[in-house]
Amino acid sequence: MSTTARRSHGRAALLVAAGLTSALVLAGCSNAGGDAAPADDEPVEITFQSWVPNIDRAVDAFNESHEDVQVTLETITAGPDGGYAKMLSAVQAGNPADVVQLGYDAIPDFLINDALEDISAYTTDSADLFVPWQWETGVFGDGVYAVPQASGPLGQFYRKDIFDSLGIAYPETWADFYEAAKVIRASDPNRYIAAFAFNQAPWMIGLAQQGGANWFAAEGDAWSVDIDGEATMNVADFWQKLIDEDLVKIEADFSSEWNADIQSGNVVTWISGSWADAILRGTAPDTAGNWAVGAMPQWAAGEDVSATWAGGSASAVLKGSANPEAAAEFALWLNSDPESVSILTNIGAGWPAIADTSEIAVLQEDPEVFAFYGGQDIWDVFAESDAAVDTTWKWPPLSSTLFAALTDNVKAAVDTGTPLADAYAKTQTDMVAALEERGIAVN
Structure with missing residues (x-):
């Protein structure tokens, strides 16, 4: 060949x-x-x-x-x-x-x-x-x-009935998302704007990608690895602030607890791929008519940047x-x-x-x-999201190693109260070592 x-x-x-x-x-x-x-x-x-x-x-x-x-x-x-x-x-x-x-x-x-x-x-x-x-x-x-x-273009599934009852406009930016999180948290002692899904590496990677990160690139005869770059750290710091202020619930999505929170309205948004529609309908059928879908919040007003779930x-x-x-x-x-x-x-x-x-x-x-x-045609949202995905993103060899390392490191960070930024830095080190161990050149 x-x-x-x-x-x-x-x-x-x-x-x-x-x-x-x-x-x-x-x-x-x-x-x-x-x-x-x-x-x-x-x-x-x-x-x-x-x-x-x-x-x-x-x-x-x-x-x-x-x-x-x-x-x-x-x-x-x-x-x-x-x-x-x-x-x-x-x-x-x-x-x-x-x-x-x-x-x-x-x-x-x-x-x-x-x-x-x-x-x-x-x-x-x-x-x-x-x-x-x-x-x-x-x-x-x-x-x-x-x-x-x-x-798997990302969008934000959200409980429109709860947003409307609290007078919250749809968060167009991440700054809006933060402000909405404070209002939602204050509305009910059990309610959060979102879950921080420490168990989902594809979710965390999608957030970083949408924030402008590009973790892997082929350069000459080797790979470059930039998991702990500035764009990723900006995203990590934002979610760290939400965690520190108890504005998001730390729980594994797809867990029994998460399912119950989605059903009860204690978790009111879910950033996920277009396929998540079927999961929501199956998990919380009694909430039919209360959900809507919007584009991902943007880091700067007026931008149109999306990403995918793996x-x-x-x-x-x-x-x-x-x-x-x-x-x-x-x-x-x-x-x-x-x-x-x-x-x-x-x-x-x-x-x-x-x-x-x-x-x-x-x-x-x-x-x-x-x-x-x-009554919303949610496919319009995902058609636009798919068109806005940064297609220069490259998946590296050993992606299963990447997923495992990121999940383990972020879980350890939330369990011990150490910064999320440290978890991404450790994942950088772990991934470089794994590639080199397999004989794959790394810049």
Whole structure:
């Protein structure tokens, strides 16, 4: 395979490979699988692993519309909490699933473990179907290693009924957010404007990205790491002030306590990706009609800067798939067919990666979703947020290490009362050490 870099992502992938042994470099261009010929015109059977709730609806739609390929869904644990390890172990054991759901952040990790098939031969004419920056998350060198599914543009879900009852205007800036936090805290001894989710590295990274930080860059033959730069420290200091003044509740989101607080109105905002709509509707159905969605508060009035929750997710074909062509066919259909994308959006998979969303039914009219948000078409907010994401952000190799280090360090800071800034500084040190330990050059 040629090592000529293809745009910024290709260049980054070559830097990842430079410090590793030849067994782990991105040399997996030859097709290790090769489609197995089904006997007696039986359909090719492939497996698909995903953590997205209700994604079986899209799988069923594929199976109903295709006779030559049939897909079996296997539900896995999301991300590095178990699902990714299972996938990598299966590749090493020689019995992988065919198609898997991967976060954009995880694709470099899988590449340095030589765990993905190059599906460029099956996706030659598909790039134009997708938003360019999302398509490029799966392009490294001359190869295509994933088909983008959706991004996670951030917005702020908020209890509009509580804001209105307290006479609070929607916070357009972070300074407004701080002032609103004081009013909300004073209104009820159990009420907070938000939870400080120390358990969610993607949330903390998204806040830093929206604040102007860019933690990783490919420079020459090495990576630069800037986790503790000025932009990040500005964000850390802001949330430190909210913590010090008891204006946010320190609790893990998705925990039982957090669920109860969302249901009761004791936590009245949640900055999260577009997919969080489905979680809110499932977690707090009795609050239907009380929520609304707005853009993220800005650091300067009049700006329009957004970010993502861990970039988004894609469908990738694991190295060793017996049916890579059929797997690539399913991955493309799943993430570009209007019926499928409409299902994915409705179930909370994220903001569609396809470039033309005009035929996505639920983005035009979705009575169930719009009713929950008091009649608001929330997709307008996320369309604007997606367009405002800084697409120069790069995910490094060892993103699972990054997530674990940041979460551990921030949790230790809030447990001991030490500054959040120290947690980001320690994460900088930890990440540089981890990259160097893997033989990846760091400036």
